[in-house]
Structure formats: structure tokens, C-alpha cells
Amino acid sequence: MQWKDTVDTTGNAERFGRDMFNDFDIDDPKFNDNFYDVLDDMVARCPVAHSTVGTGYHLINNYEDVRKAGQDWRTFSSAKGFQPNRGEGIPYLYPEESDPPYHTNWRRALNPFFAPENVNAMEESIRADANDLIDAFIADGKCEFVGQFASELPGRAFFKNLIGVPVEDLPMLLQAMDRHIYGPVAERGEQLGIALAYLGNYLKERSEQPSTGDLIDTIAAGVERDGETCPWEDRVSILTDLTLGGIATTTFVMSGAMLHLATHPEDRLTLAKDPSKIPNAVEEFVRYFPPVVALGRSVTKDVELGGYEFKKDDFVLLNYASASRDPKALDDPQRLDINRDKILHTAFGVGPHRCIGSHLARLELRVVLEELLRRIPDFSVEPGTTQEYETGVLRTMKSLHLVFGDQGDAS
């Protein structure tokens, strides 16, 4: 294979138990377990990595190359999906799995709901939910932060402020989305189907009521596709994609931030004393704990990038997680520095598919850290516990046991 000659793989397979440059598998637990080390090795000496899983795919790892590919949607198309080895017949998730001009039509309709001005109006609702969740465990002197807070808060914020779905249905949707992303490849379509069916029913019900012009009504009204109003299924797909992004991603940044603050008392003290430093810390946490590891594109014509000759119909993953740790773009990227003054990253993607919820995510993270640090200024990791992670095209933390006050272990 042509790439074998171009990349120095010395020590890679021995170190990780798998050749991460030539035989990568994003779903392999070895990647999950060696996450940062693999990313840093890729960004140091492997601009383009390769996978032989299924029909095979490639990874673009450096910041500049990820940016080029992300911006060049004509050559690196989203229309064939973001997951490698995507099952036949799985409906596409729009706007994520589409290209301009259809993509643009939807983003124009949806963007205003997610713009800072609209999102900032949700601050007090998010703050109230953060406090409700804290109320439920603060007297215990401890919590399992992912289950009791981080997996709940983004869903509540999204349901209450944007789509109006009952909060009681959050666990069911979270489970379906979780299995769609991290579950066995063969079952992913079925799991997505559960979310599509539920959200489709909800959208149908809402479409039969008078329009209020909110996000749901805007989705139900549809946009133009090839000269006509788009099919109904596309609108259900839009709602499902937004929900996936809204409930299944920010959890990891929140958990990562709390893990960092639990193990770095000096940073915790800095932010507790001066909350005006939280927004900058949030940006650094987003960079360092990327919920979206890598999303795919299909190559539409032969093209050279990162020293590799891509062929038409190749499938590539834009490795956002490694690009955010590229020393060519950012000084000392392996260090988490909440006081960093230039934070360049691709955690929200790059190009026209930039995460539509990025402003909401930043708001959630800021408000959550303000409230947690105000009410629980001192916390640490519960001794004897470890964190569990799960990684595929997304990454998340499955558990984080914290104890409050000085009873914990700061190490």
C-alpha cells in the first residue's frame, strides 16, 4: 500500500498494541485507552493515517490540513455521512450530512435560534437547572458527576429552551443516541431509528398546532431542496441531528473540566476566586476534552493533502481531536492552561459545518462552572475510584466520582 513508505511507524504498534498509523480503528478500546498519546503521536509524525476496517478510511490529523478539508466542502463532501462504514439504508442526518446549497438553506433557517443573542436569553433557565441538580446531591458530600449532573444538564437546557420535548423522555433518547454512536456497528441504524421515530412523532404533533415561529415550527415548515419544499423525513432528520448534538456532546467537556479542577486545586481556586476567568477556561476545556473526536467526509475528486494522494470516493475522518493538539498551531498543546491567551482549536469543527450549538455549549459550560464553584468550591476525586471513557467518532466520560470538602484525594 502506498502509505507504508511515507510514514515512520517506529514503535507505534509496540506502544499501543496496534499500528495506529496504518491499521487504525476509531472504535478500538486501545484508542480509547491511549487517547491523548495516540493523538499526539499522529500529529507529531503522521499527517494522514489509515484504517483497513470495513471498506477502509483515512484520518487527516494536522490543524492546517483539517482546516483545508473542512473548508473545501466541494472536495470533501458531507453528503455520504460522518461515520465510517455507515450501514446501508440509515437515514442521513441533516444538516450535518449534506452539502451546500441544501445545507446552507437549513443553516440560514436554524442559525438565528443558536446565535449568541438568542442563546444568552437561556442563561437563567440553565442556571436554575444547574442548581436543581446540585441540590439533589450536595448534602451527600459526594456525587457521581457524569450521571448526576453532566449527562443531565445539556439535555435539560436543550429540551426546555429549544425543542420543548418533556425532560422525562431524556434518558430514553440519551440511551438511543449513545448506542447509535458507541454501540455495535450493525445495531447503530436501529438505535437511530428509535430517536427518529420518537422525534418524528413529536414534530408531527407540533406541526398540527398553530405555528409560533419557534425552532420546532421552523423545522416543521421545512426549507427548499432542489426547487421544492424538502420532504418530511428531512425535517425529522434535522430535529434528530440537533438533538444528538444538543444532548450527547457537552457532557464530556463538563466532566473533563470538573476532573481537571478536582485534580488541580490551583486552577480551581483561581476560577472560584475570579469567575471572570471562567470563559477563557471554558475555551481551553473545550479544546482539551473534545466530545467530537473526528467526523467524516467523502472525497469527490482526486486530491493531494497532507502529502497523501486521496482518490475519488475515499472516506476520510477530519481528526478534530488531534488538530486541537497540533504544536504547529498552538504552543505547548499538551498542557491544559486555563490562562492561555490564544486558544486555537477545531473542537467545534471548521468550515460550513461548524457546530451550530457552539454558543449554547459555551454558555452551558460557563454557567455550570460558575454555579458548581460557587456552591462547591472544594472538591476532589473520590479515593479509589477511576474514570471510565468511551470513544468512537465521539468521546465521553462514563463516570467521575467526586467528594466535596477536604475529605478527598487531590492526586
Added chain:
Amino acid sequence: MKIAVDQELCSGHGRCYSLAPGVFSPDDDGFCAEAGTEFVVPEELVKQAQLGVGSCPEGAIREIGT
């Protein structure tokens, strides 16, 4: 300092107007309202502007003169 904001490349990350609110502002979609224009940054805002320029993930903001 004179800068240009590329309309094609701006995708609404919002880093410019968050970090340099005296220089950039959001439009109704959360994109840079100055996209598609060139303008001179007042001397007292140059440092702020540079932070905005350097933090754009798209590289959409360029310094084009003094």
C-alpha cells in the same frame, strides 16, 4: 492596522467578537457582522484585534496593512 474579514470563510465561531468586542460584532446569525469588509482598527484597539485575528479557527481574518 488594517484588516479584512473573509465572508466565505467566516462560519460563525464567534471568537472574534468575544475576544475583541470593540472591533468585531455578531450579526443575527452569530457570524461576524464585519465579514466581507476591510477596515482600519484604531490604535488603542490593535492589541484586542490581534487576539481576535489569531483566534479565528477559520483563519478568516487577515491583517492587510497598517
